[in-house]
Amino acid sequence: MNLNKPYLLVGQGLAGTVLAHHFLQANIPFQIWDSPQHFNSSYAAGGVFNPVTGRKLEKTWLADELFDYLFPFYQQVEKTLGIPFFYPMPLFRPFANDEMKHWLLERKDQIQHAFLDWTEAGVWVKQAGWVDVASLLRHSKSYFERLGIYSERTFKAKDGHDFEAIIYCEGFHAAQNPLWEKLPFLPAKGELMRFQSSEPSREFILNKNGFILPLPDGAFKVGATYRWDEFTQLPTDSSREELKTKLASMGVAHYALLDTFVGVRPATQDRRPFIGMLSNQLGIFNGFGSKGVSLSPYFAHAFIQELNGIKELDFEVSIHRYSHLFSV
Numbered sequence: 187m188n189l190n191k192p193y194l195l196v197g198q199g200l201a202g203t204v205l206a207h208h209f210l211q212a213n214i215p216f217q218i219w220d221s222p223q224h225f226n227s228s229y230a231a232g233g234v235f236n237p238v239t240g241r242k243l244e245k246t247w248l249a250d251e252l253f254d255y256l257f258p259f260y261q262q263v264e265k266t267l268g269i270p271f272f273y274p275m276p277l278f279r280p281f282a283n284d285e286m287k288h289w290l291l292e293r294k295d296q297i298q299h300a301f302l303d304w305t306e307a308g309v310w311v312k313q314a315g316w317v318d319v320a321s322l323l324r325h326s327k328s329y330f331e332r333l334g335i336y337s338e339r340t341f342k343a344k345d346g347h348d349f350e351a352i353i354y355c356e357g358f359h360a361a362q363n364p365l366w367e368k369l370p371f372l373p374a375k376g377e378l379m380r381f382q383s384s385e386p387s388r389e390f391i392l393n394k395n396g397f398i399l400p401l402p403d404g405a406f407k408v409g410a411t412y413r414w415d416e417f418t419q420l421p422t423d424s425s426r427e428e429l430k431t432k433l434a435s436m437g438v439a440h441y442a443l444l445d446t447f448v449g450v451r452p453a454t455q456d457r458r459p460f461i462g463m464l465s466n467q468l469g470i471f472n473g474f475g476s477k478g479v480s481l482s483p484y485f486a487h488a489f490i491q492e493l494n495g496i497k498e499l500d501f502e503v504s505i506h507r508y509s510h511l512f513s514v
């Protein structure tokens with residue numbers, strides 16, 4: 187790629203960070219800016235990656251491709267940054283009740299796939315785990331600073347002239363950006379709590395209408411809530427009660443609450459990300475909803491392949507499926 191000027195990545199949340207590591211690996215010159223004024227959702231994320239979804243234990247969309255890609259990617263970044271943040275860990279999904287257990291066991295042969303191990307009490311999910319997203323972001327920021335490619339700065343349209351192209355990784359803030367506000371975002375606010383308890387297992391992630399995640403410092407996280415009616419940075423009493431109900435339903439009765447985390451997931455109405463260059467100067471890497479950890483590595487790679495003229499992005503995730511909304 188012959189460039190006169192560097193690219194600019196706007197936003198150092200999970201999406202911008204993962205894309206930045208791919209730009210570095212591909213030797214594409216860039217700068218990355220992150221705003222001190224916008225609130226960042228990635229710091230609230232549980233970071234769980236789980237290839238199985240829904241009551242019928244189906245594989246998530248593109249599970250084979252996404253999960254084959256994400257393991258070596260995060261392990262490589264751990265080496266680059268020199269810190270651990272990637273924690274593969276078994277995930278256990280107990281059967282919701284006897285009725286559901288019988289229903290699933292009767293269909294076991296049709297449902298069965300490589301990510302599942304069945305037991306009397308539920309299923310173990312393989313290739314699951316979690317990423318300490320806050321640690322990945324903090325250490326990546328220091329690394330980018332050392333390379334001289336990071337600025338704590340809010341991007342405004344007038345700043346664009348010094349760059350080959352601008353790639354917006356603004357998370358749910360894009361829904362307020364006049365450039366992108368026409369895109370069908372469906373932001374979903376979420377809350378998660380950190381707590382101390384001796385009751386849950388430290389050996390696996392428990393997943394039953396929510397999750398309990400054991401942390402290296404001895405505490406746990408329980409998550410997560412979803413709401414679509416307000417998008418402030420503030421925790422709410424109703425979400426707190428919902429998280430306490432989740433804890434009770436996962437068998438945790440005695441605990442001390444430590445912190446609450448709040449974020450807004452950049453989800454989209456068609457449940458697919460928004461990726462690619464809308465014009466030569468204008469690109470986007472966004473819309474990863476509640477699955478940024480598993481989706482963003484694979485699609486950052488796909489985006490680089492398109493930028494390098496190797497392979498076009500699938501129309502299903504490409505921003506071009508919405509080009510009729512823009513007049514650029």
Ligand SMILES: Cc1cc2nc3c(=O)[nH]c(=O)nc-3n(C[C@H](O)[C@H](O)[C@H](O)COP(=O)(O)OP(=O)(O)OC[C@H]3O[C@@H](n4cnc5c(N)ncnc54)[C@H](O)[C@@H]3O)c2cc1C
Binds near residue numbers: 219222
């Ligand atoms: C409670 C909760 C739990 C979650 N749990 C999980 C989970 O277990 N697993 C999972 O995969 N996902 C989870 N998610 C979803 C995950 O957080 C998102 O998919 C992901 O973090 C989105 O990252 P992002 O970079 O697109 O957005 P953000 O993290 O919001 O980052 C956007 C960044 O852009 C910056 N920015 C915006 N505008 C500008 C500007 N003009 N100039 C400069 N900078 C700008 C902001 O400052 C911000 O840092 C969870 C989310 C929540 C809220």
